[in-house]
Amino acid sequence: MTAPEHGGRLNAAAKRWGIPRDQWLDLSTGINPNGWPVPDMPPEVWQRLPEPDDDLEALVRQWAGAPADAACVPVAGSQEAIMALPRLRVSCRVGVPSPGYREHGHSWSCAGHRVVSLDGAQVTGEDESWLDNLDVLVWINPNNPTGETIEPDRLLRWHQRLQHRGGWLIVDEAFVDGRPELSLGFATGREGLVVLRSLGKFFGLAGVRAGAVLTGPALAERLRNSIGPWTVSGPARYVMGLALADDHWQAATAERLLADSQRLERLLAAHGLNGSGGSLLFRYFQHPRSAELADALARQGILVRQFDQPPALRFGLPGSETEWERLSQALIACRMSLTNR
Incomplete structure (x- = not known):
């Protein structure tokens, strides 16, 4: 199966558009451009094996608002858990959001499971009988790339309905930081409920590959x-x-x-790109000429994330006033270019 594409592919963009890598403004990833300032590390951190009793799990629980009895498994970014969890179940039916982070569906399909695509309108109605056709539901809250959210009470209802039949609810909270009212961290520790957290986005530490899984003790042990x-x-x-x-x-x-x-959001609207959704770290909007707009920005050295189904764009945040001004001027040029065609 063809692996999904991701944002941040600056080397490929530089080669395609003939613009040196250091001249790009990368808004394609939804990563905090002003991340947590990493200090120098003591030499022994590099020289010794990792210590599992370093109190990291307690810090993760505190950060996520999880109870003391929630099992915590540190992982090399959410991606490690996304790839590992499908191997812990026999072949079953798995629901994933569409559009959504495609690594979820890809990993479950590669492990031999039947993946069912679900859209936001389908799952937010009063009738929740669609859950009875699934063994596992993966949800992303806030969703990537749309930014749509589901209230925790509804998610917990879904978990209860699935768990009654031995099913799982997996909630990817990679973009939930700064929105604690959306997190299911407080409910972790229950079997069949899996919450994925990441330090890549809000903390701007994507290169570290750092995250955690919060779940019940039995599933945590199998994952370890x-x-x-x-x-x-x-x-x-x-x-x-x-x-x-x-x-x-x-x-x-x-x-x-x-x-x-x-x-x-205001900047995009000022240039005719209205109705965007998103999270604290990105804005997303559907646009019939999204591919043309992405190319017009790329010709000016600005990389955004473009989607085909449906046609849409996702913009990450500029990190400085110079970058804000550069984006504003590029949008003016793009608007003129697209209007004149």
Whole structure:
């Protein structure tokens, strides 16, 4: 099966458009452009094997609002869990959101499961009998790339209905930081409920490959046995611990990202790109000429994420006033270019 594409492919963009890599403004990833400041590390962090009793799991629970009895499994980013969880069930029917982060459906399909695509309108109605045709439901809250959200009470109803038959609800919360009212962290520890958290987006630490799974003890033990020891490196665990303990930075960053997301929404609307949805870290909107618009921006060295089904674009946040101005000028040029065709 063809692997899904992702944002941030600057080398490919530089080659395609003939623009040096260091001249690009990359808005394609939805990663905080002003991430947590990583300090120098003590030499022993690089020299010793990771220590599983370093209190990292307790910090993860505190960060996620999870109870003390919730099982926590640190992983090398959400992606490791996305790939590992399908191997823990025999072939079954798995629902995934569409549009949504395509690695979920891809991983379940590669493991031999039957994947069913679900849209937001289908799952938010009063009739929830569609759940009875699934063994596993994967949901992304807020959704990537649309930014759509589902209230925790509804998600818990889904979990109860699935768990009654031995099913699972997996909730990917990669973009939930700064929106604690949406998180199911408080409910973790129950069997059949799996919450994925990541430090890649809000903390801007995608390169560290750092995340965690919060679930019940039985499933956590099976996951640990599947992925093996030392899956998260010592340097990654060190950075995770410091970043998760930095409450002041997290609070200030949530406030800043909210303001920046609203600013980006206004900027896009000012250039005729109305009706965007999104999260604190990106704006998403459907557009019939999304491919043309993405290409017009790329010719100016600005990389955004373009989607085909449905035709849509996702813009990440600029990280400086210079970048905000560059995006604004590029949108003016794009509008003129598309209008004149």
